[in-house]
Amino acid sequence: MRMSQHKISGDKIVVTSEDSVKEPLEPTREHCFLEGYRRFSAYLGYKLDIDIKHECVMNPAIKDIALLFGSTDTVHNGELQSLKELVTVLSEDQCDETLRLTGLKVLRAILYLQPNGMVTSPKSLDDEYKRHLDNLPPSSVGEYEFSLLQSKMAKLGCVSVVIKCIESQNQEIVMASLQLAVTLLEGGNTVVQQLFATILTTPISGPFFLQLKALFVDSSEAIKAEKRKIKFAHAEKIVLQKAGICHIEHGEVGLSNLTKGRAQMFETIKFLRGMCTV
Amino acid sequence: MLREQRLNHETFDFISLVVQYLVQLEPELQQAFYRGDYSLVQNGIGAFRMLSDTMHGPNRDNQGCVADTGMFDLCDRVLARITSETPDSELGVGKANLFGSDNSREALVDRNTLRSTLKLAITQCLAVMVEGRDDNKIPKQVIYINLCI
Numbered sequence: 001m002r003m004s005q006h007k008i009s010g011d012k013i014v015v016t017s018e019d020s021v022k023e024p025l026e027p028t029r030e031h032c033f034l035e036g037y038r039r040f041s042a043y044l045g046y047k048l049d050i051d052i053k054h055e056c057v058m059n060p061a062i063k064d065i066a067l068l069f070g071s072t073d074t075v076h077n078g079e080l081q082s083l084k085e086l087v088t089v090l091s092e093d094q095c096d097e098t099l100r101l102t103g104l105k106v107l108r109a110i111l112y113l114q115p116n117g118m119v120t121s122p123k124s125l126d127d128e129y130k131r132h133l134d135n136l137p138p139s140s141v142g143e144y145e146f147s148l149l150q151s152k153m154a155k156l157g158c159v160s161v162v163i164k165c166i167e168s169q170n171q172e173i174v175m176a177s178l179q180l181a182v183t184l185l186e187g188g189n190t191v192v193q194q195l196f197a198t199i200l201t202t203p204i205s206g207p208f209f210l211q212l213k214a215l216f217v218d219s220s221e222a223i224k225a226e227k228r229k230i231k232f233a234h235a236e237k238i239v240l241q242k243a244g245i246c247h248i249e250h251g252e253v254g255l256s257n258l259t260k261g262r263a264q265m266f267e268t269i270k271f272l273r274g275m276c277t278v
Numbered sequence: 279m280l281r282e283q284r285l286n287h288e289t290f291d292f293i294s295l296v297v298q299y300l301v302q303l304e305p306e307l308q309q310a311f312y313r314g315d316y317s318l319v320q321n322g323i324g325a326f327r328m329l330s331d332t333m334h335g336p337n338r339d340n341q342g343c344v345a346d347t348g349m350f351d352l353c354d355r356v357l358a359r360i361t362s363e364t365p366d367s368e369l370g371v372g373k374a375n376l377f378g379s380d381n382s383r384e385a386l387v388d389r390n391t392l393r394s395t396l397k398l399a400i401t402q403c404l405a406v407m408v409e410g411r412d413d414n415k416i417p418k419q420v421i422y423i424n425l426c427i
Contacts, residue, residue, distance in 0.1 A: 203285045210288065216295045223302045230309075262317050265299070266324055272280060272292060273328035278335075 058102055063129050065102075066109035072116055080156065083110075087157040091164050097173065104165060104176035107158055110149075111183045112138045117145055135179065141187045150184055151191040158184060159195045167207045171260070174211070178267035185274030193275060212268060219265040280332060281343055293332055293340060297347040300325050304352060307396070308359050311389050319392055326399035333403075336410035345407060350419045353400050357423070360397065362390045 027035075044050070050057065068074050069083045076082055089095060090103040112132040113125055117140075131138060140146040158180065165177035184192050199205060280292040303322050310318040329349075332340045363386055408417045 197279060200279055200283075201285065203287070205283065206286045206288065209283055209286065209290055212292065213290045213295070216292075216299060219299060220302055223306070227306065230306075262321060266317070266321050269296065269321065269324045269328050272296070273324065273331050275280065276328070276331040276334070 058105070059133060062102060062105045062109055063113070063125075066106045066113050067115050067125075069106060070110035070113060070115035080152070084156050087161055090161045091157060097168070097170050100165060100168070101170070101173050101176055104161070104173065104180050107153065107161070108132065108176070108180045108183050111146075111153060114140065114145065114149055117149070137186050138183070147187060147189050147191075150186070150189045154184055154189075154192040154195045159192065159199060163196075163199055163205065163208050166211050171264070174215075175260075175264055175267065178264065178271055182267055182270045182274055185271065185277070188274070188277035190278070196275060215264060215268050219261055222261040281340065291343070293329065293343050294347050296325050296328060297344065297349055297352070301348065301352055304356055307356060311360075311393065314385075316392060319396060323396050323399045326396075326403045330399070330403045330406045333406045333409065336406070338410070341407055341409075341411070341416060345416050345419070349403075349407075350423055353404060354423050356400060357397060360393050362393055 045057075050060065069077065069086055070080075072078055072080065074082065086103060087107070090100055090107075095103075109129065109132055112128045114128075128139060138146060162177050162181045162184070165173050166181075168174055168177070181196075185196075200208065282291065283289045300322060303318065303325075306315075306318060307322055310316070329344055333344060404420050404423065408420050411417055
């Protein structure tokens with residue numbers, strides 16, 4: 001149909017060969033594999049009833065591993081020698097980051113689940129593990145058995161693991177190390193405090209303190225950035241309201257980005273507090 | 279150890295760093311309640327409690343260190359600015375509306391409870407600062423804050 005019939009005037013459009021429509025690019029093998037793997041993971045997660053979010057995917061496995069390594073009934077673990085082996089592996093320089101992260105979570109889960117303790121019913125174990133995931137203190141804080149387990153884990157080398165792992169560049173590992181340190185010190189365990197003090201008063205603690213200082217600096221920068229964002233969003237909202245334009249929600253300004261940094265700072269302060277609490 | 283790492287090449291004063299962190303946090307605290315940004319407030323409460331524990335004993339060196347970092351001015355500002363909301367408080371409702379926060383009675387009670395927790399942490403911190411002191415320097419400054427409140 002001619003455009004002039006619709007009273008559209010103007011020059012005729014001349015389509016040259018250069019204006020031809022480009023065919024969409026063929027997806028690469030890598031792209032196809034990643035897409036297929038994502039779909040496979042989602043399907044498997046649905047079928048096995050597993051949360052496939054990055055941070056949650058290992059949670060059920062971590063609970064099982066913690067029960068395995070923390071129990072003296074496990075084969076070749078009568079004196080917790082397998083657990084000591086795990087702690088030694090985590091302290092090594094060449095330790096893989098994924099293994100280190102999982103290992104730190106396992107060590108913390110052992111403190112919550114107390115596989116050799118009195119709490120053995122599946123429901124109470126589930127409740128305790130939920131406290132671990134929600135970052136709440138263990139329900140048995142202050143009990144004699146719990147402080148004994150804290151001291152035993154610290155003496156097995158968990159204190160060295162914490163000091164080693166906090167120096168990592170991976171923020172998830174730093175966070176897991178801080179959480180483990182807080183759980184080890186929960187309730188003001190003087191034996192664990194003494195073990196930390198013994199290592200931290202030697203010159204090898206330099207990188208550890210340097211990393212703690214870096215956390216404070218990062219947190220200060222984050223607060224400054226947050227202030228700027230909030231001021232900008234607030235000013236934008238007022239201008240839009242004055243102009244009679246309905247405010248468009250952009251979500252919680254700056255909060256989601258800063259949650260991790262704040263959580264890290266929260267754990268750092270809790271750790272420092274744990275070192276002084278009697 | 280938190281104040282000075284004697285055997286290390288580089289030494290950091292973490293007590294002063296925590297106070298500096300609180301000084302940076304302080305201007306945001308008041309609005310944080312209305313924004314529903316409670317994690318910020320929890321960080322503040324945790325920091326004040328941490329400072330209390332470092333001075334507890336009493337640890338005279340840590341008391342002196344905290345007293346020299348502008349802690350009294352900080353406590354004074356927080357205690358003066360953070361005030362409880364009442365259901366018919368126009369200022370509170372206005373601010374809550376401005377930040378789009380929850381105006382229900384339950385939310386208001388939650389906010390006030392958190393405010394009280396923060397103030398309690400500050401007063402405990404001030405109380406520990408004068409623990410076992412037989413000189414006038416620190417107690418005088420604490421008394422001055424109490425008179426201001």
